[in-house]
Amino acid sequence: MTIFLNFQHLMETIVHxxxxxxxxxxxxxxxxxxxxxxxxxxxxxxxxxNNEQSVYFCEWSFNxxxxxxxxxxxxxxxxxxxRLGETTKNPYEIVAEKLIVGSKIDIWIEGNSSSSSCxxxxxxxxxxxxxxxxxxxxVSGSWWSNGLILSWLAPETYPALAEVHIRPMDAPTNYLxxxxxxxxxxxxxxxxxxxxxQRDKAYLVRIRHRSTRVKDPLWSNWNPDLVVPAELExxxxxTSTLELSNGTRKVMLTWKPMPSAAAVTNVTFNVKxxxxxxxxxxxxxxxxHNTEQNSATVYVSYSSVNITVVAKNPxxxxxxAVIRLPVASATNLKICNETxxxxxxxxxxxxxxxxxxxxxxxxxxVMILTARGKEKRKEQIQQIKTNMRDYxxxxxxxxxxxNGKPQTVQMCFFYKKEGVPNKEPQELFVSDETQNSAxxxxxxxxxxxxxxxxxxxxxxxxxxxxNEECFNISTTKTSYRLKNLTPDTRYNISLAGVTRxxxxxxxxxxxxxxxxxxxxxxxxxxxxxxxFLFSTMCTVVLxxxxxxxxxxxxxxxxxxxxxxxxxxxxxxxxxEEVDELTLLQLLQEGTSVxxxxxxxxxxxSDGSDMENEGSxxxxxxxxxxxxxxxxxxxxxxxxxxIEKMDVELAMLIYRNGLVFDVKGESP
Numbered sequence: 001m002t003i004f005l006n007f008q009h010l011m012e013t014i015v016h017x018x019x020x021x022x023x024x025x026x027x028x029x030x031x032x033x034x035x036x037x038x039x040x041x042x043x044x045x046x047x048x049x050n051n052e053q054s055v056y057f058c059e060w061s062f063n064x065x066x067x068x069x070x071x072x073x074x075x076x077x078x079x080x081x082x083r084l085g086e087t088t089k090n091p092y093e094i095v096a097e098k099l100i101v102g103s104k105i106d107i108w109i110e111g112n113s114s115s116s117s118c119x120x121x122x123x124x125x126x127x128x129x130x131x132x133x134x135x136x137x138x139v140s141g142s143w144w145s146n147g148l149i150l151s152w153l154a155p156e157t158y159p160a161l162a163e164v165h166i167r168p169m170d171a172p173t174n175y176l177x178x179x180x181x182x183x184x185x186x187x188x189x190x191x192x193x194x195x196x197x198q199r200d201k202a203y204l205v206r207i208r209h210r211s212t213r214v215k216d217p218l219w220s221n222w223n224p225d226l227v228v229p230a231e232l233e234x235x236x237x238x239t240s241t242l243e244l245s246n247g248t249r250k251v252m253l254t255w256k257p258m259p260s261a262a263a264v265t266n267v268t269f270n271v272k273x274x275x276x277x278x279x280x281x282x283x284x285x286x287x288x289h290n291t292e293q294n295s296a297t298v299y300v301s302y303s304s305v306n307i308t309v310v311a312k313n314p315x316x317x318x319x320x321a322v323i324r325l326p327v328a329s330a331t332n333l334k335i336c337n338e339t340x341x342x343x344x345x346x347x348x349x350x351x352x353x354x355x356x357x358x359x360x361x362x363x364x365x366v367m368i369l370t371a372r373g374k375e376k377r378k379e380q381i382q383q384i385k386t387n388m389r390d391y392x393x394x395x396x397x398x399x400x401x402x403n404g405k406p407q408t409v410q411m412c413f414f415y416k417k418e419g420v421p422n423k424e425p426q427e428l429f430v431s432d433e434t435q436n437s438a439x440x441x442x443x444x445x446x447x448x449x450x451x452x453x454x455x456x457x458x459x460x461x462x463x464x465x466x467n468e469e470c471f472n473i474s475t476t477k478t479s480y481r482l483k484n485l486t487p488d489t490r491y492n493i494s495l496a497g498v499t500r501x502x503x504x505x506x507x508x509x510x511x512x513x514x515x516x517x518x519x520x521x522x523x524x525x526x527x528x529x530x531x532f533l534f535s536t537m538c539t540v541v542l543x544x545x546x547x548x549x550x551x552x553x554x555x556x557x558x559x560x561x562x563x564x565x566x567x568x569x570x571x572x573x574x575x576e577e578v579d580e581l582t583l584l585q586l587l588q589e590g591t592s593v594x595x596x597x598x599x600x601x602x603x604x605s606d607g608s609d610m611e612n613e614g615s616x617x618x619x620x621x622x623x624x625x626x627x628x629x630x631x632x633x634x635x636x637x638x639x640x641x642i643e644k645m646d647v648e649l650a651m652l653i654y655r656n657g658l659v660f661d662v663k664g665e666s667p
Contacts (some may be wrong), residue, residue: 010299039063040120050156054169059091076106101127132213132218141228147195162209169202199231230261247407300329302408316446327361336412354395391419391451418452421497421504428507435487452499462492488515
């Protein structure tokens with residue numbers, strides 16, 4: 001049993017050897033090594049680079065240390081060995097006339113040097129079925145709305161199959177899953193669309209392609225890694241600074257750096273304005289300025305201009321950032337005294353005309369006159385005059401090119417033909433009327449209805465349809481105050497615009513001043529009375545203060561002893577009636593009412609013989625007697641001097657039917 005198994009194993013070994021015999025024999029024939037310095041491990045690859053070429057390229061891999069290595073090419077067709085030639089270059093070019101390209105042949109290489117020789121394996125096949133493109137050339141990537149588009153030069157006019165490897169730059173070195181995509185052919189370029197990528201990241205891309213028109217195509221070599229920066233999604237953030245100098249505006253622009261993922265390659269900024277070419281105005285060809293810096297300086301004239309800045313990288317460009325500069329120094333513009341439309345135009349001067357429709361200095365139409373030959377200049381002037389319209393306001397510019405920079409030498413308003421305004425000032429009304437004043441308000445005449453350069457307004461005021469007074473008002477004003485008016489009076493007013501041609505339509509209005517109010521009259525009288533009262537009080541107070549500070553010095557009284565003769569010697573007799581006089585004593589503190597107080601009664605003598613009652617001597621005598629009798633009674637009562645004085649002051653004196661109550665103040 002053991003002998004049988006060994007025999008079976010021997011037979012299987014013999015069969016296996018017989019199957020490998022051909023392969024061993026092939027290696028023996030194709031690889032003859034006379035030393036260790038030559039090795040050809042693979043068969044040669046022969047191909048065309050496109051279907052239209054008649055030249056084949058053969059390339060191979062080898063290992064040798066010999067500097068004098070030579071390679072001989074052979075092919076075999078139906079047992080006939082043919083030597084194609086000898087070369088030291090890789091690849092080797094062979095014209096189609098030396099080969100049999102439509103039938104199957106064998107091709108191999110024999111390498112020889114001074115110290116060794118070797119033979120490569122044979123390749124068998126039909127040469128015309130083998131096409132290998134060059135590595136993709138001029139590869140570029142650009143971001144579009146639906147993904148990344150890769151494009152490169154097409155080696156022939158048929159689509160191909162592409163293999164694309166993509167890797168984010170901030171990711172590990174491993175590429176993403178390979179993508180096999182059929183290309184499209186546009187303008188002799190292959191294009192493929194890569195979707196599902198993040199637009200804010202940068203990528204590394206490599207591509208190879210092969211033909212789809214032959215039976216045995218070869219993959220091309222890989223292109224060098226392509227860096228695709230992130231998309232520039234936003235416009236540059238620009239800051240501008242403006243300087244005016246002698247008819248030229250210097251615009252200094254600065255902007256922020258772009259995002260780092262979008263700037264992995266160089267980012268360039270394209271600066272362009274709509275006005276200048278080579279820094280001079282009025283030329284059709286516009287200048288573009290490219291820079292990699294984050295700033296730029298642009299010189300422009302005084303006419304309106306748009307400056308655009310666009311950031312670009314190899315894969316995208318940003319939206320435009322636009323700086324709009326209106327017309328410079330637009331205030332206090334005057335009408336042109338003289339233009340070059342009727343004179344000579346210098347070679348370095350051009351003319352711009354803006355057709356204006358409203359108060360804004362934005363042109364509806366722009367006309368440019370340049371000096372390019374005498375005859376052409378005349379044609380341009382005639383064409384501009386034909387296109388200009390009457391009664392329309394134009395903004396006139398004269399530009400020159402000085403030291404490579406634009407300069408505006410004249411800027412003014414211009415009318416081809418002037419007329420009077422065909423519309424009155426708008427919304428004229430009166431407000432804030434008083435007894436002697438009123439305020440007028442209005443809106444200016446629209447520019448499209450002025451039909452000329454408005455020099456001033458004329459305001460006319462008529463009182464009760466009688467006399468009219470007119471005066472001029474500046475065009476910059478939209479209100480006016482009338483003063484020194486008459487109360488309770490009707491005033492008719494009219495306002496019209498005036499051009500150099502004449503007066504236009506007028507706006508009218510009327511108002512009545514307020515009448516004087518009675519309240520105001522009474523208020524005036526009240527104020528006058530109050531002032532009088534205040535002044536009187538002040539006078540009294542001042543006199544009192546003066547008396548307190550400087551008391552008056554008494555003046556001695558000198559009686560006037562003017563003698564007077566009686567008009568008649570007839571005497572009037574008067575009968576005197578004497579009543580009883582009762583003298584009461586005032587009670588002192590501590591004296592009871594029951595104590596008897598002496599009472600002195602005395603009758604006066606009734607003298608019937610008193611003929612001359614009014615004589616001074618008799619009156620004095622009676623008074624003395626009465627006084628003496630009273631004093632004697634007081635002395636007899638035993639009173640002190642103070643008590644006596646009180647009694648005297650408290651007595652009642654009855655005389656001629658009158659009673660006088662004389663009270664003395666207690667000490």
